[in-house]
Amino acid sequence: MLTIASLSFQYPNAPQAALREVSLTVQRGRVLGLLGPNGAGKTTLISHLAGLLAVQHGSILLDGRPLATARAERPTRITLAPQEYAFYPMLTVAENLACFAAACRLSGDKLRERIAACIAFTQLERFAKTRAEHLSGGLKRRLNLAIALLPEPELILLDEPTVGVDPQSRAFLLDAVRALAQAGTTVLYTSHYIEEIEAIADDVAILDNGRVLRAAALPELLAEGGAQMALRIDWPVDAALGLLGHFGQAQAGHEGEILLSLNPDSSPASVLQAIATAGATLHMARYGSHDLERLFMALTHRTLRDE
Amino acid sequence: MMLAALIRKELLALIRDPHGLVALFLMPVAFIIIMSLALKDYYSPQTRTLPYALLDRDGGAQAQTLAAQWQADHGTPRQVPEEWRPALLSGQVRYVLTIEPGFSEAIASPATPPGVKVRMLADPGLEHALFRGTEAELAAAVGELRANAIQERFMGMVGQGANAIRNLVSAERVATRVRPTAVQQNVPAWLVFGMFFVVTAIASLFVQEARDGTLARLQAIGVPRRIQILAKALPYLGVNAVQAALMLAVGVWLMPLLGGEALQLAGIDWVALLLMLVMISFAAIGFALAIACLVRSHAQASALGATCNLLMAAIGGIMVPTFVMPAAMQAAAHWSPMNWALEGLLQVLLRSGDTLSVLPSAGKLAAFAALMWLAATLLFRRRMK
Numbered sequence: 001m002l003t004i005a006s007l008s009f010q011y012p013n014a015p016q017a018a019l020r021e022v023s024l025t026v027q028r029g030r031v032l033g034l035l036g037p038n039g040a041g042k043t044t045l046i047s048h049l050a051g052l053l054a055v056q057h058g059s060i061l062l063d064g065r066p067l068a069t070a071r072a073e074r075p076t077r078i079t080l081a082p083q084e085y086a087f088y089p090m091l092t093v094a095e096n097l098a099c100f101a102a103a104c105r106l107s108g109d110k111l112r113e114r115i116a117a118c119i120a121f122t123q124l125e126r127f128a129k130t131r132a133e134h135l136s137g138g139l140k141r142r143l144n145l146a147i148a149l150l151p152e153p154e155l156i157l158l159d160e161p162t163v164g165v166d167p168q169s170r171a172f173l174l175d176a177v178r179a180l181a182q183a184g185t186t187v188l189y190t191s192h193y194i195e196e197i198e199a200i201a202d203d204v205a206i207l208d209n210g211r212v213l214r215a216a217a218l219p220e221l222l223a224e225g226g227a228q229m230a231l232r233i234d235w236p237v238d239a240a241l242g243l244l245g246h247f248g249q250a251q252a253g254h255e256g257e258i259l260l261s262l263n264p265d266s267s268p269a270s271v272l273q274a275i276a277t278a279g280a281t282l283h284m285a286r287y288g289s290h291d292l293e294r295l296f297m298a299l300t301h302r303t304l305r306d307e
Numbered sequence: 308m309m310l311a312a313l314i315r316k317e318l319l320a321l322i323r324d325p326h327g328l329v330a331l332f333l334m335p336v337a338f339i340i341i342m343s344l345a346l347k348d349y350y351s352p353q354t355r356t357l358p359y360a361l362l363d364r365d366g367g368a369q370a371q372t373l374a375a376q377w378q379a380d381h382g383t384p385r386q387v388p389e390e391w392r393p394a395l396l397s398g399q400v401r402y403v404l405t406i407e408p409g410f411s412e413a414i415a416s417p418a419t420p421p422g423v424k425v426r427m428l429a430d431p432g433l434e435h436a437l438f439r440g441t442e443a444e445l446a447a448a449v450g451e452l453r454a455n456a457i458q459e460r461f462m463g464m465v466g467q468g469a470n471a472i473r474n475l476v477s478a479e480r481v482a483t484r485v486r487p488t489a490v491q492q493n494v495p496a497w498l499v500f501g502m503f504f505v506v507t508a509i510a511s512l513f514v515q516e517a518r519d520g521t522l523a524r525l526q527a528i529g530v531p532r533r534i535q536i537l538a539k540a541l542p543y544l545g546v547n548a549v550q551a552a553l554m555l556a557v558g559v560w561l562m563p564l565l566g567g568e569a570l571q572l573a574g575i576d577w578v579a580l581l582l583m584l585v586m587i588s589f590a591a592i593g594f595a596l597a598i599a600c601l602v603r604s605h606a607q608a609s610a611l612g613a614t615c616n617l618l619m620a621a622i623g624g625i626m627v628p629t630f631v632m633p634a635a636m637q638a639a640a641h642w643s644p645m646n647w648a649l650e651g652l653l654q655v656l657l658r659s660g661d662t663l664s665v666l667p668s669a670g671k672l673a674a675f676a677a678l679m680w681l682a683a684t685l686l687f688r689r690r691m692k
Contacts, residue, residue, distance in 0.1 A: 050527040052691075075529025086520035090320040102312030103530050131323075151528065 001186055002026035002049070002067075002155065007058035008210075009044055018044040020210040022058070026155065026188060026203075031181045033201030033218070034190040035296060041210040042190040043083070046157050049188065050080040076104050076151035083160045085140045086147070089133035093124050093143055096132055097150065104151040118146040122176065138169025145176060155186040162196060174200055194293045204292065206299055213299040221295055228298070229260040229268055232284040233275055243278055247271050251298065257284075259298045309530060313538030320512060321542065327508045331546060335501030336557050339493050343558075343567045346489040354440040355380060357401040357433075360387040360394065365424075367411025373425070373452055377404065380444075395430055402429040402441060414449075415456045425449055487657055488568040494558035495652035496625045499645050501554065502547045502587050503616050506595035509539060510608035513599035517690070526691055536687060539599070540592050547588035575655055579662040583651040586672040590644055593679030600686035619645040647671040 004024040010017040019041045026032050036042050047053040048060060051071045060067040062077070070077060080086075087096045097115045106114055119125055122142040127135060132143060141161055148156055158177065162170045177200050181187055191197055197204055198218070205215035214221065230253065233240055237252050244250040244258055247266040253259045260271065268287045275282050321327055361377065361384040363370050378384065384404075387394040391403045410424040427445055429438050516522050525535055558570025598615065602608045620626055622636075623643030632640065640646045651668030654660035 047523075050523075051529075052523055052527060071529065075527070078527075080524065080527045082520040082523060084518070084520035086524040088316055088320060088516075088521060089519075090323045091316060095316070095319060099312045099316045100524070100528070102308050103525055104528050105309060107308050147524070 001028035001063060003059075003061045003064075004045075004048075005059050005061075007045070007048065007055065007060065009048065009053065009056050011044075016210075018210050019048075022207075022210070022212050024205055024212060024215055026186060028154075028186050029181065029184050030202040031177065031187040031189055031200050033197035033204045034188060034207060035194065035197050035204060035292070036190070036207035037192075037300070039209075040207040042207055043159060044210075045207070046080065046159050046188065046190065049078055049155075049157055051075065051078075052080075076153055078155045078157065079148040079151060079153040080157045081144045081148035081159065081161055083163060085132075085144055087132050087140075087143055090131065092129050092131050093119070093135070093146075094128040096143065097146060100147045101150045106151065114150050114152070118149045121149060121179075122146040123172070136169075138165040138172070141165050141169060141173060142176075145173065149180075153185065155188065156180065158187060158189045160190055160192065162191065162193065170196075194296060198292050206296055208300045214295070218292075221292065227262045227264075228287070228294070229262060229271060230284070230286040230294070231258045231260060231271070231275075231282065232256050233258070233280040233282050235278075235280045240280070243274065243280070244271065247274070253297055259294075261298075310534050310538055310541075313525075313530075313534065314542050317512070317538060317542040318545075321508065321546070324508075327511075330504060330507060331501065332550060332553060334504065335497045335550065335554060338497040338500065339490075339554060339557055340562070340565060340567075342497065343489040343493040343562055344565065346493065347567060349436075349489065354437055354444060356382065357437065357441065358385055358399070360385050360391055360400045360403045362387075362389070362391065362403065362405045365406045365408050365410040369411035369414040369452060369456065370406045373406065373410075373448060376448055376452075377445075380448075391428075395428065398430060398432075400430070401433055401437075402427055404428075404445070414453050415460065417457065417460070486571070490558050490562045490568045490570050491657055492628060492653070494554055494570050495656055496628075496649055498551060498554040499587060499623075499648040499652065500616070500620050500625050501550050502648075503591040503594065503619065503645060505543045505546060505591055506598050506612035506616060507609060508546075509543060509592070509595040510599040510602055510612050511605060513539065514602060514605050514608050517603075522691065532684070532687055532691065536596060536684065539596060543592050543595070544588050547584070547591065551584050570656075572656075574659065576659070576661045579655045579660060579665045580652070582662060582669050583648070583655060583665050583672075586651070586669045586676065587648045589676035590648070590672040590679065593676040593683060594644070596683035597679045597686065600683050600690055619643045622646070624649055644672060644675045647675075 002025070004022055004026075007019055007022040008017055009019040022041070022045060024032075034042050034045070044053065048055060049067070051067070055068075062070040088099065091099065094115065097118060098111070101111045101115055119128060122145055124139065124142055124146060127139060132140065135143065141164075145158070145161065148158075161177075162173055165173070174196060177187055177189060181200075181202075187200075189197070189200065201218050203216065204218050204221055206213045227248075231240075231244065232255075235243070237256065237258070240258050241250045241252065244260050247270065248260050248262040250258055250260045262268070262271070268285075272282065272285065359381060361374055363374055385394070385400050387400060387403065391400075394400050395403055405426045405428070407424045407426065409421070413420045413424050425445065427442055429441075513522075522535070526532075555570065555572070559572060560569075563569040594615075595612070598612050599608070602611055620643075622639055623629075623646035624632070624640050625645050629637050629640045629646065647668045651665045651672070654665050654668065658664075
């Protein structure tokens with residue numbers, strides 16, 4: 001559906017590029033989880049897709065046509081629920097929806113029908129006449145989502161949609177995203193929370209310092225963990241990397257951990273034996289299927305929670 | 308539909324902001340009331356209603372004529388003891404006239420008067436204009452008395468001297484049916500100030516929307532920039548219209564109830580007034596939009612908007628009429644858009660000006676408005692890139 005090729009972008013007067021040669025494919029009807037720490041470039045990427053930033057280098061194609069052209073024909077094919085509460089606090093929930101529905105060029109019965117549908121989908125019926133400024137954080141997030149759904153977008157961009165909400169509201173929002181995907185809406189979902197991405201994403205892209213470090217289907221990424229080891233030995237890190245580098249791609253992780261992606265012809269047993277033969281003491285060893293967090297740490301050398 | 312929805316949103320946000328409403332409507336009304344009452348005597352010196360005492364130490368015919376004439380023009384004098392100073396210093400009377408012995412003889416004599424024969428002794432707190440005004444009236448009354456006495460003695464014009472002298476002089480304001488009053492000056496002045504004060508409301512709401520991401524959201528769903536700017540501007544044309552109606556109503560109906568003069572609208576050129584109000588509104592809203600697109604925070608919005616407004620008002624003769632300013636300040640006033648606005652309104656409300664006569668002011672405001680709207684459009688485009 002959406003093809004991003006070699007997209008680079010630098011803000012005026014910024015010391016370095018916010019996006020560097022980003023290439024991604026968003027497939028119709030799937031949920032793409034965009035994972036990355038603050039400053040990774042997630043919001044810049046989303047701003048391009050929402051038409052808020054013009055392409056400097058590279059291209060973005062929507063169904064094979066330049067995004068700008070496709071947006072000019074129908075701007076609401078892609079909608080955005082930004083990180084901020086992007087609605088009018090002085091207006092009620094219903095007034096906000098009516099205002100944005102009209103801004104989306106809806107009118108008459110269609111307008112009323114979409115407002116009712118979005119209120120029902122986000123379960124805001126009881127709060128329709130409540131001023132937005134008086135809603136709780138979770139309800140505000142729901143309203144933010146409801147507004148983005150008004151024009152029945154083909155692709156919805158959800159930028160950190162669960163920031164500042166309680167667990168109950170988070171669960172509601174995740175269920176809502178699943179329901180959207182099941183109904184055929186394509187979702188691009190950015191988050192700090194790896195467990196959210198694991199829970200809802202079909203595909204995952206890991207972004208850091210403006211680059212896509214890894215992008216693949218979630219099961220594929222998690223399966224890669226099966227060939228990985230995490231080890232801690234009493235040698236200096238450089239020496240340990242030298243020793244373990246014979247068995248695959250080794251890199252330093254957190255707190256002296258060495259993360260090792262095993263070569264196809266290497267086995268965990270051969271690694272442990274080499275450590276013993278070298279006279280090093282093994283403090284910790286882990287092998288098997290890992291989670292997305294560990295993959296993220298391996299790729300970025302840091303945790304998202306640290307950001 | 309899209310524009311109507313955004314205008315409705317803007318009006319709802321404004322109506323639900325009590326602080327904004329106070330700033331837009333009550334503040335200029337308060338200024339009109341306070342400044343009109345405070346400056347009431349400046350525009351209409353009350354020389355003829357000041358409490359005074361009269362001590363006739365001469366007792367002659369000319370002294371009695373002067374006392375009778377003064378009493379006819381200034382009311383009955385208060386009774387004070389021979390030692391009048393305590394009454395004067397306590398404010399019981401504002402001045403004391405003493406007619407010294409020999410006054411009647413000096414008036415009727417063709418010889419040069421031998422010395423001071425009438426004294427005006429005033430309360431030290433009496434305003435300068437009132438003091439000089441009363442002194443001039445006294446000098447004129449004595450001069451008239453002496454002229455009459457000489458006419459009687461040498462020209463035989465008995466009993467018709469007073470009218471003959473007064474008929475020599477005529478003073479009137481040309482081409483107007485309106486008398487300048489504090490209300491007539493302050494209503495247009497604070498109306499202009501209030502109309503330009505939309506800058507704080509527009510800029511604050513704009514900053515809020517930029518920060519909340521609603522501007523970005525509107526852009527993302529393809530709302531054209533011109534619609535976004537129009538949706539900000541059009542509601543405030545309505546706000547300015549309500550302000551104008553309210554301020555004029557305050558001048559016409561409320562000020563008399565509060566002891567001030569009524570704003571006089573009879574016979575004015577309504578087309579000229581409407582033209583001026585529309586141009587002021589365009590200029591004020593254009594200025595507000597430019598400031599709104601320029602600033603990045605609430606602090607900047609309130610500081611820059613309010614400061615620019617106050618400076619334009621202070622320089623432009625809103626707070627202090629330009630005619631009491633020194634020449635250099637009067638020259639500087641011509642650079643303030645608020646001065647163009649005020650001069651145009653005064654032309655209509657004070658000088659019975661017609662549409663043609665307000666075109667210079669309206670033209671300057673139109674040029675300023677065009678410049679500000681262009682700046683706002685460019686700044687908004689740069690901001691949303």
